[in-house]
Amino acid sequence: MFNTLKNRFEQGYRTSAYPKEKIALWRRYRGLPQIHKDASAELAAECADLCPQNAIDPVRRLIDMGRCVFCGTCERISNGAFVSFTNDFEISVAEKEHLLTDGSLPSLADHSRQHFKKLFGRSLQLRQVSAAGCNACEADLNVLATPFFDLARFGINFVASPRHSDAIVVTGPVSRNMKTALLRTYKATPDPKVVIAVGSCALTGGPFRGSPEITEGLDTLLPVDLYIPGCPPHPLSNLHALLTFFK
Amino acid sequence: MKTDFLEIENGRKLARDEIPHLGFDEFRHQALDIVKDGGKVIHYFAYPEGGDMKLMAVLRTDRLLAAGCDAPEAYPSFTAECEPFHIFEREIAEQFGIRPEGHPWLKAVRYHANYRGKPDVFGNDYAEDIPGNYEYYAVESEEIHEVAVGPVHAGVIEPGHFRFNCIGERVLHLEIQLGYQHRAVENLLLNADARRLPIIAESIAGDTSVGNSLCYSQAVEALSSVAPDKGAQVIRTIALELERIANHVGDLGALSGDVAFLPPANYCGRMRGDFLNMSLLLCGNRFGKGLVRPGGVCFSLADEVRNILDERIKEIKPQVRHVAELLFSTPSVLSRFEDCGAVSLSDAEKLGLVGPAARACGMPYDARRCFPTEHYKRLDIPEYALPSGDVYARAKVRGDEVMQSINIIQSLINGPVETDCVNGKIPALEPSSFVVTVNEAWRGELSHCVLTDAEGGILRYKVKDPSFHNWNGLAMSLRDTGISDFPLNNKSFNLSYCGFDL
Ligand code: SF4
Ligand code: SF4
Numbered sequence: 001m002f003n004t005l006k007n008r009f010e011q012g013y014r015t016s017a018y019p020k021e022k023i024a025l026w027r028r029y030r031g032l033p034q035i036h037k038d039a040s041a042e043l044a045a046e047c048a049d050l051c052p053q054n055a056i057d058p059v060r061r062l063i064d065m066g067r068c069v070f071c072g073t074c075e076r077i078s079n080g081a082f083v084s085f086t087n088d089f090e091i092s093v094a095e096k097e098h099l100l101t102d103g104s105l106p107s108l109a110d111h112s113r114q115h116f117k118k119l120f121g122r123s124l125q126l127r128q129v130s131a132a133g134c135n136a137c138e139a140d141l142n143v144l145a146t147p148f149f150d151l152a153r154f155g156i157n158f159v160a161s162p163r164h165s166d167a168i169v170v171t172g173p174v175s176r177n178m179k180t181a182l183l184r185t186y187k188a189t190p191d192p193k194v195v196i197a198v199g200s201c202a203l204t205g206g207p208f209r210g211s212p213e214i215t216e217g218l219d220t221l222l223p224v225d226l227y228i229p230g231c232p233p234h235p236l237s238n239l240h241a242l243l244t245f246f247k
Numbered sequence: 248m249k250t251d252f253l254e255i256e257n258g259r260k261l262a263r264d265e266i267p268h269l270g271f272d273e274f275r276h277q278a279l280d281i282v283k284d285g286g287k288v289i290h291y292f293a294y295p296e297g298g299d300m301k302l303m304a305v306l307r308t309d310r311l312l313a314a315g316c317d318a319p320e321a322y323p324s325f326t327a328e329c330e331p332f333h334i335f336e337r338e339i340a341e342q343f344g345i346r347p348e349g350h351p352w353l354k355a356v357r358y359h360a361n362y363r364g365k366p367d368v369f370g371n372d373y374a375e376d377i378p379g380n381y382e383y384y385a386v387e388s389e390e391i392h393e394v395a396v397g398p399v400h401a402g403v404i405e406p407g408h409f410r411f412n413c414i415g416e417r418v419l420h421l422e423i424q425l426g427y428q429h430r431a432v433e434n435l436l437l438n439a440d441a442r443r444l445p446i447i448a449e450s451i452a453g454d455t456s457v458g459n460s461l462c463y464s465q466a467v468e469a470l471s472s473v474a475p476d477k478g479a480q481v482i483r484t485i486a487l488e489l490e491r492i493a494n495h496v497g498d499l500g501a502l503s504g505d506v507a508f509l510p511p512a513n514y515c516g517r518m519r520g521d522f523l524n525m526s527l528l529l530c531g532n533r534f535g536k537g538l539v540r541p542g543g544v545c546f547s548l549a550d551e552v553r554n555i556l557d558e559r560i561k562e563i564k565p566q567v568r569h570v571a572e573l574l575f576s577t578p579s580v581l582s583r584f585e586d587c588g589a590v591s592l593s594d595a596e597k598l599g600l601v602g603p604a605a606r607a608c609g610m611p612y613d614a615r616r617c618f619p620t621e622h623y624k625r626l627d628i629p630e631y632a633l634p635s636g637d638v639y640a641r642a643k644v645r646g647d648e649v650m651q652s653i654n655i656i657q658s659l660i661n662g663p664v665e666t667d668c669v670n671g672k673i674p675a676l677e678p679s680s681f682v683v684t685v686n687e688a689w690r691g692e693l694s695h696c697v698l699t700d701a702e703g704g705i706l707r708y709k710v711k712d713p714s715f716h717n718w719n720g721l722a723m724s725l726r727d728t729g730i731s732d733f734p735l736n737n738k739s740f741n742l743s744y745c746g747f748d749l
Binding site for chain 1: 545
């Protein structure tokens with residue numbers, strides 16, 4: 001008993017004050033990319049050429065955050081002169097075309113669906129479907145239940161059955177072997193239902209694009225309402241997306 | 248024992264024609280001899296070359312051994328005589344349609360058509376959903392009931408199907424069907440543009456990003472004769488240990504939650520996050536993605552970073568120790584952990600278990616000690632194993648490894664670490680070469696094996712996750728165990744679905 005209490009004191013209070021207070025992530029974290037339009041065409045072309053995800057459009061000078069895995073290669077190659085990453089983790093969007101960015105994002109709050117806010121603003125139950133990614137996206141959704149993030153204090157929970165859920169949260173590039181299970185889970189969720197795509201895999205196939213065993217974009221199977229980019233998205237990106245879109 | 252298998256070194260390139268190419272009968276005979284004599288299988292796979300199929304085996308005793316042969320279309324199964332080959336033979340049958348006659352349990356591994364368009368060994372029509380033409384094991388009696396769980400589970404977990412045959416609460420048999428996460432990673436690694444490979448390797452299993460990027464990078468380094476400097480080796484070692492700590496700590500918390508002892512569950516959940524954030528401190532990603540690349544690392548351990556890391560570790564170390572002490576001294580926890588889901592040493596040997604799950608059954612093998620890479624060559628990893636094979640042993644081994652890893656990291660950051668960061672460009676590979684890389688990831692022996700063709704293209708990229716060995720260990724631990732103890736056993740192994748499914 002004494003030991004239990006001693007540990008309790010040592011652990012202290014750990015819950016974050018976000019979103020009331022801003023959190024500044026460590027500068028090596030790669031959040032929202034910034035494109036520098038004044039960089040030379042050669043540099044832009046070189047970055048596009050070395051990007052493992054073909055995520056850079058060097059002519060229009062845009063990054064596709066749906067494809068990007070935030071590996072940092074473009075920033076390193078251009079020494080920050082063409083692309084640099086900010087530590088801004090608030091990078092989710094409600095329309096797929098908004099994933100193509102030069103560093104300015106439309107406000108997610110303005111693009112969220114008002115009837116969702118009314119329906120789910122006070123209580124939101126999520127059913128997660130893990131479909132063939134690398135499990136890091138799942139891991140950084142799971143941590144939302146730990147004391148630092150404490151998702152439940154916002155009335156948001158992950159639930160065990162799609163029948164009890166308002167939204168499905170899909171991670172991974174939806175393998176052929178997972179497709180039926182995903183579609184059945186979607187079907188079992190009562191209307192109106194929200195579909196949230198988390199991570200580069202679910203957005204575009206991510207690192208696995210080109211494999212005949214996967215689907216290149218969840219939106220080719222289901223109507224997606226909310227896109228959370230990253231590989232994996234930082235837990236705060238997930239938290240920001242959920243709070244801004246539904247609250 | 249005299250053998251024609253060639254002794255090889257971890258992460259050292261060989262010309263492919265140096266590897267003994269035996270007649271099939273000789274190959275079979277010698278591979279069986281080595282493994283029956285206590286050797287273990289690291290790799291056993293098939294690959295096509297020219298219009299022919301070949302087999303390659305990489306085995307370990309206290310050394311690494313390799314040999315190959317021409318593959319017959321069908322052959323007498325090794326498994327019938329020697330169990331550790333069981334899943335490798337199933338994989339070969341699934342990938343290339345080569346039939347091991349008399350295999351005692353010839354079942355699909357990941358459920359996909361073979362790559363050669365040969366008649367399917369399992370009689371599956373892949374237009375149908377998994378598991379296709381397969382009837383699960385069923386224990387027959389009026390009193391038996393079956394419990395089927397998954398592929399979609401109740402939590403935020405990867406998909407897999409579990410089929411329990413129970414009498415009352417007691418599990419007689421658990422069968423695990425995986426394959427839902429199959430993305431054809433090995434084929435992607437074979438066909439994708441070279442600049443994509445590090446990203447794919449890191450995404451084989453995200454909780455083992457560092458482990459897989461190490462295996463991949465070491466393979467490319469061997470095949471292109473570039474080498475990381477000493478500082479990069481230190482940073483890689485730190486990253487692999489951080490990955491180990493984060494996963495072990497998280498699972499200790501999950502185990503505690505499963506026996507309804509909530510304080511450590513919450514503390515460990517939070518502390519795991521702190522360790523993930525240390526990986527973010529190193530490289531900007533909580534899973535270490537983007538850090539390790541052929542030739543070294545992409546991020547330095549500048550003094551500023553090193554000092555922050557040092558401070559964070561100093562702060563958290565006593566907390567981790569105290570929570571572990573609390574967990575392992577609480578009677579209600581021990582009464583659930585002890586004697587739960589024991590796997591015997593002899594079963595562990597036959598299944599070829601690796602990593603903490605094997606060390607918990609009395610098998611001290613640790614690749615960091617036996618075949619060290621990176622900075623492990625200069626570290627003294629102690630020989631360690633517990634005998635009981637139960638949840639307690641698996642948890643305890645992992646708890647002790649956490650403290651050991653913290654000490655390793657502290658010893659590596661008490662002075663400046665200098666490295667020339669690499670920019671991530673991928674060097675060209677030497678033709679007609681072979682390399683195998685082995686690292687002790689947090690779940691155990693992780694290995695990649697790469698063969699190049701005459702032009703320096705990749706001819707075969709083989710990945711083996713420790714879970715490939717260990718899933719059957721979990722199934723075995725449930726024999727004669729209460730079904731309500733499944734979560735506990737599952738967490739004590741915490742195996743990878745995507746690492747297995749590839
Ligand atoms: S950070 Fe994104 S855009 Fe830049 S190279 Fe990596 S994947 Fe491409
Ligand atoms: S998006 Fe990245 S982190 Fe998420 S599942 Fe895919 S590979 Fe893993």
